[in-house]
Amino acid sequence: MHVEPIRRYGLAIAIVCGSVAVRYLLGSIVTTLPFSACFVAVTLAARYCGPGPTVLAFVTSFLACDYLFMAPRGSVLTFTTVAEGVQVLVSAGIAGILGTLMHSVQASREILAIRESMLQSKTRVLHQLLRVQESEKQSIGHDIHDGVLQYVIGAKMMLDATLDRRGDPAGYGELKTAADSLERAIAEARNLIRGMRTAPLDDLGLRGAIEDLVEQCEIAGTEVGVAFADDIDDIPTELRVVIYRIAQELLANVRKHSGSTVARLSLLRDPEAIELVVEDEGRGFEATTVASSGFGLTGIRERAAMVMGECRVESAAGRGTRVRVRVPLDIDPQAATGHRGAAATRDGTNPDVARSLQRPR
Structure with missing residues (x-):
């Protein structure tokens, strides 16, 4: 017994x-x-x-x-x-x-x-995972900027100097093609770094960072109407990062896949949750193809789930797409401020990340 x-x-x-x-x-x-x-x-x-x-x-x-x-x-x-x-x-x-x-x-x-x-243990682990994920993105972005990108920029400058010399050196056409390729590589690397960093979020707050995303979207040819709650920046750091990343992905989807020149973004708040809605008037897709659409919706759902949120997608072929992400505000305060597993700065940013953000760009 x-x-x-x-x-x-x-x-x-x-x-x-x-x-x-x-x-x-x-x-x-x-x-x-x-x-x-x-x-x-x-x-x-x-x-x-x-x-x-x-x-x-x-x-x-x-x-x-x-x-x-x-x-x-x-x-x-x-x-x-x-x-x-x-x-x-x-x-x-x-x-x-x-x-x-x-x-x-x-x-x-x-x-x-x-x-x-x-559930609380799982939530703490997910919050820590989110912090580590963002820290890794920041680190990779800095490594690309301070390492590979500098070599590429240096090579581009040397090619430009060669092309600016008088005369018609042998292989001028090949040099011009190489210079153009390097210029495109620099642009792509800078876009990659911009996507990895949360500098706009740190400098401008959530509303300002999303307005920056909207401005990029409009430069690319898609007009975006926006609506914000007044107290949208008064939320934990983890939630701000999650909402920013999801908005970034959704606006990129509108720009790349929807075929729509008009979109709407609203970021609202009630006593229990914060809600992000992005909708367009583009080509849309059938609900049965969401999982295999390749539009990053699975990643968006997983990111929302990290903070106990949910993502709902409404779409039909030829009728546009509406994505609604709702994230609860009552996450663990200690996890939200980074007191578990690592110390935090006054604004909730991991000190290692804060130091890396101060490195020259």
């Missing part, structure tokens, strides 16, 4: 002994209800020990009460009528049922507490 069953059966016996002892000590005061100790023992055993120990508690407490408190004392099964015995059995059964119900309620509460603890 395992230790846990032994403990439960031992507790049931202890409950019986305690109940009978109390009834015995109060014998001069409580002259009626000889089986009261039995009812108490059964109720407590059912509450704390489970079904098997409850049966043991009933049998032992019943015999003890009959032996000690029923006349003639010192004998068992001394009921004068069958009805009297049935009454005791029914009463004990009711007590057992009540105790079992209480035991079930307590077990359910414990299960809920365990699930809540697991």
Whole structure:
């Protein structure tokens, strides 16, 4: 027999002994209800020990009460009528049922507490993962800017200097093609760095950073109408980063895939959550193709899930697309400010990331 069953059966016996002892000590005061100790023992055993120990508690407490408190004392099964015995059995059964119900309620509460603890642990891990992910993006962006991009820019400058010399050097056409290729590589690298960094978010706040994204979208030829809540920047750092990244991806989808020249973005807030909605009037797609569309919707859903949010997509071929992301505001305050796993600066940014942001660009 395992230790846990032994403990439960031992507790049931202890409950019986305690109940009978109390009834015995109060014998001069409580002259009626000889089986009261039995009812108490059964109720407590059912509450704390489970079904098997409850049966043991009933049998032992019943015999003890009959032996000690029923006349003639010192004998068992001394009921004068069958009805009297049935009454005791029914009463004990009711007590057992009540105790079992209480035991079930307590077990359910414990299960809920365990699930809540697991959910909180998962949330903390996801928040830490999000911080690490953003830190890695910042680091990669700086490495590209300070390493590869500088070599490419240097090569481009040398090619430009060669092309600016008088005369028509051999291979001029090839040099011009190489210079153009390097220029495109520089532009692509800078766009990549811009996508990795959250400098606009750090410098301008969430509203200003999204307005910067909208401006880029409009430069590319898509007019975007915007609507913001007044207190949109007063949210935890993790949420600001998540909303910014999702808005960045959604506006990129509008620009690259929708074929629409008009879009709308709204960022609203209520007491419980912050909601981002991006919709366009483009070509849209069938709902059955969302998972395989390649539009980054899976990544958007996963990013929202990191902060217990949800993402809903409404689209149909030829009828545009509407993406709604809703993220709750009541995330763990300590996780939100980065106190778990790493210290944080006043604005909630990881110190290593804050230092890296101060490096020359």
